[in-house]
Amino acid sequence: MSTSFAEPVLAWYARNARDLPWRAPGATPWAVLVSEIMLQQTPVARVLPEYLGWMTRWPTPAALAAEPAGEAIRQWGRLGYPRRALRLHETATILVARYGGTVPADLDALRALPGIGSYTAAAVASFAFGQRHAVLDTNVRRVLARLAAGQPWAGGSSASVAERRLAESLLPAEPAVAARWSVAVMELGALVCTAASPRCGDCPVARECAWLAAGRPAEAPGATGVAPRRTQKYEGTDRQCRGHVLTVLRAANDPVRRADFDAVWTGQAQLDRALDGLVADGLVDPLPDGRFALPGGAPLLR
Numbered sequence: 001m002s003t004s005f006a007e008p009v010l011a012w013y014a015r016n017a018r019d020l021p022w023r024a025p026g027a028t029p030w031a032v033l034v035s036e037i038m039l040q041q042t043p044v045a046r047v048l049p050e051y052l053g054w055m056t057r058w059p060t061p062a063a064l065a066a067e068p069a070g071e072a073i074r075q076w077g078r079l080g081y082p083r084r085a086l087r088l089h090e091t092a093t094i095l096v097a098r099y100g101g102t103v104p105a106d107l108d109a110l111r112a113l114p115g116i117g118s119y120t121a122a123a124v125a126s127f128a129f130g131q132r133h134a135v136l137d138t139n140v141r142r143v144l145a146r147l148a149a150g151q152p153w154a155g156g157s158s159a160s161v162a163e164r165r166l167a168e169s170l171l172p173a174e175p176a177v178a179a180r181w182s183v184a185v186m187e188l189g190a191l192v193c194t195a196a197s198p199r200c201g202d203c204p205v206a207r208e209c210a211w212l213a214a215g216r217p218a219e220a221p222g223a224t225g226v227a228p229r230r231t232q233k234y235e236g237t238d239r240q241c242r243g244h245v246l247t248v249l250r251a252a253n254d255p256v257r258r259a260d261f262d263a264v265w266t267g268q269a270q271l272d273r274a275l276d277g278l279v280a281d282g283l284v285d286p287l288p289d290g291r292f293a294l295p296g297g298a299p300l301l302r
């Protein structure tokens with residue numbers, strides 16, 4: 001079954017894959033890991049410049065682990081969900097302490113790292129080490145549901161047992177080919193078999209597609225499989241307030257007084273809540289003199 005899909009999808013990928021630095025032949029396992037963490041909740045276009053800056057500054061886990069966690073948060077820029085920066089820093093520290101500064105190839109070892117769940121572990125093991133694992137991100141799940149199961153994409157936050165079984169049944173036997181198949185299906189989902197408007201006319205497996213053959217039965221309303229884009233309110237939210245607080249701290253060379261945040265946010269209760277949340281998340285250090293700093297970024301208080 002897999003052969004009829006694999007050949008055209010792999011051939012399509014060879015012709016159409018985006019030229020992304022974490023897919024380049026020389027990309028290290030660390031580069032793949034960093035890219036996967038950044039891509040967890042952020043689209044490729046926004047990740048690219050931040051990824052390049054990050055890898056230039058910290059080409060190895062040891063380089064990142066040698067700096068305070070606050071520098072990771074500073075470098076994270078406006079990628080959003082900055083706890084990922086903290087987890088990457090924790091991961092780099094663990095890699096240095098336990099793995100000699102390298103990324104482990106073992107799936108369980110990867111899964112045990114901060115911020116790395118089943119999907120990311122499988123992606124790193126496949127893309128960095130050429131292993132054979134079902135890599136089930138939203139794009140892959142959507143393509144396989146349509147193509148092989150003939151089902152409208154139902155969405156859902158995590159892969160079901162049935163989806164996992166289907167993906168595993170379709171994996172080519174040869175590990176290196178399976179790894180390439182995984183990234184190829186992912187790319188097909190990102191570029192052709194998209195959530196909102198699949199371009200079946202450009203699809204390399206249109207003839208084999210069960211969902212197309214069934215006349216593209218309707219998908220559940222809202223089952224786009226992507227983060228809900230319906231104008232998710234951001235203006236005025238605690239998340240926006242946290243973002244402003246971090247922007248101030250990133251730009252500052254010295255710790256910041258509480259009053260200095262008033263310039264970027266007017267609601268005092270919300271500002272306090274944002275600061276409390278950032279402190280609880282380990283993204284901001286409250287200093288004994290009442291000022292605030294990125295973690296590990298406070299100079300010795302005089």
Ligand code: SF4
Pocket residue numbers: 143146147192193194198199200201203204205206207209210211212
């Ligand atoms: Fe997706 Fe259409 Fe291709 Fe089927 S034919 S896999 S629905 S793009």
